[in-house]
Amino acid sequence: MSEVFACRPIAYLRSPYAQRIDAPHQSTVVQGTQSGEVVEARLEFVDDLAPEAYADLAGFERIWLIFAFHRSQGWKAQVKPPRGGPKRGVLATRSPHRPNPLGLSAVELVAVEPGALILRGVDLLDGTPVLDIKPYVPYADAFAGSRAGWIDEIDAAQGRQSAPGPKRPRKPPGGRAG
Numbered sequence: 001m002s003e004v005f006a007c008r009p010i011a012y013l014r015s016p017y018a019q020r021i022d023a024p025h026q027s028t029v030v031q032g033t034q035s036g037e038v039v040e041a042r043l044e045f046v047d048d049l050a051p052e053a054y055a056d057l058a059g060f061e062r063i064w065l066i067f068a069f070h071r072s073q074g075w076k077a078q079v080k081p082p083r084g085g086p087k088r089g090v091l092a093t094r095s096p097h098r099p100n101p102l103g104l105s106a107v108e109l110v111a112v113e114p115g116a117l118i119l120r121g122v123d124l125l126d127g128t129p130v131l132d133i134k135p136y137v138p139y140a141d142a143f144a145g146s147r148a149g150w151i152d153e154i155d156a157a158q159g160r161q162s163a164p165g166p167k168r169p170r171k172p173p174g175g176r177a178g
Contacts, residue, residue: 009068009129010049011117014042017125040110043117043130051114054133058112062136063119068129069101083154092149106136 016039043065045054057063075097078087090098103124111118117133148155 007068007131009046009131010053010133011043011045011130013065013067013119013122013124013126013128013130014044015039015122015124015126015128016041017122039120039122041119041122041124043119045115045117054112054117057109057117057133057135060109060135062106063109063117064134064136064141065103065105065107065122065124065130066132066134067103067105067124068131069096069098069103070127070129071125072096072098072101075099075101081154083158085150085154088150102131106141 075090075095077090079090079093079095079097080087081093081095094103096103105123107122108120109117110120
């Protein structure tokens with residue numbers, strides 16, 4: 001029996017990443033991105049979200065963003081991870097092409113402003129709808145030494161937190177690839 005759950009965005013991310021190739025594959029891995037730097041972004045709340053809803057976020061260093069992969073176009077049971085290796089079950093990956101196109105990202109909270117949050121270390125595209133926010137709580141959210149299945153094997157071979165390079169040469173803004 002399938003149920004349908006409706007969600008509506010509480011905010012939209014304003015990010016420097018316009019295309020998927022520009023964004024890091026994970027928020028903490030910026031190797032292979034155009035700038036190679038951790039960037040700031042602005043999360044703008046929808047007009048009808050009461051400011052009291054996010055008032056007590058100040059003081060948290062990190063937050064979880066629960067968002068919709070709004071550009072996802074369907075999904076397959078197995079996908080090829082960007083770091084290589086054989087196809088894997090989609091639920092054992094962080095592919096944006098999922099049965100329910102939902103994402104989860106832990107980002108740094110820089111500032112709380114009226115109607116917005118300033119974030120650092122995002123891996124989301126500009127215009128990404130954010131469905132919910134939860135505070136990152138280290139004692140509950142960090143499990144040092146946890147196994148990461150097939151990712152541990154790739155880390156052993158390629159280095160921890162390795163990231164794939166760009167799939168095509170990047171063009172500098174307003175110019176040609178050089």
